[in-house]
Amino acid sequence: MKRIQLYQDDITQLHVDAIVNAANKSLLGGGGVDGAIHRAAGPRLLEECRKLNGCETGEAKITQAYKLPCRFVIHTVGPVWYGGKIGEDELLASAYRNSLQIAKAKKLDTIAFPNISTGVYNFPKDRAAKIAFDTIQQFLAENEFPETVVFCVFDDENFHIYEKLILEKE
Ligand code: ADP
Secondary structure, three states: OOOEEEEOOOOOHHOOOOEEEEEEOOOOOOHHHHHHHHHOOHHHHHHHOOOOOOOOOOEEEEEEOOOOOOOOOEEEOOOOOOOOOOOOHHHHHHHHHHHHHHHHHOOOOOOEEOOOOOOOOOOOOEEEEEHHHHHHHHHHHHOOOOOEEEEEEEEHHHHHHHHHHHHOOO
């Protein structure tokens, strides 16, 4: 099986080892994918998140998944897009890399990412996809775990961007 997979789905439905949450620094829930994950996981997820004291942009923290079908949730905070000149690219790469690092440390086989920062944080989708793809491809080349990474896109625009990228890079 290919180590990079593309799904167009609701990430809360995936039976993977870990899903990644595009959270905000408070880790206390929000809109978009964060809201969907908290709704599907149930209130115990928020209880655990309250004990984590937030998360810096580009960092990641892991919790249980409660009522979700996956085993863990890795919460990461992508950068808000302010035009690209204050380190947004590197912070986005860090959000992916630090999430992968947690999956590696726990020897997780499969991890699924949403399109971090491309919703209300307004990161340009094309640019975010290239960063996500390159960061993951490099990490997989250097590491045995995770075995498989899923790009779980939600909207059609991101689906077409990733489909094209994967065809080009394979
Ligand atoms: P951010 O604040 O990092 O921009 P958002 O949640 O606003 O986070 O958006 C990140 C991405 O998650 C967007 O591409 C959005 O379409 C997508 N998304 C929203 N809900 C879901 C879901 N249930 N499953 C997967 N992706 C989702």
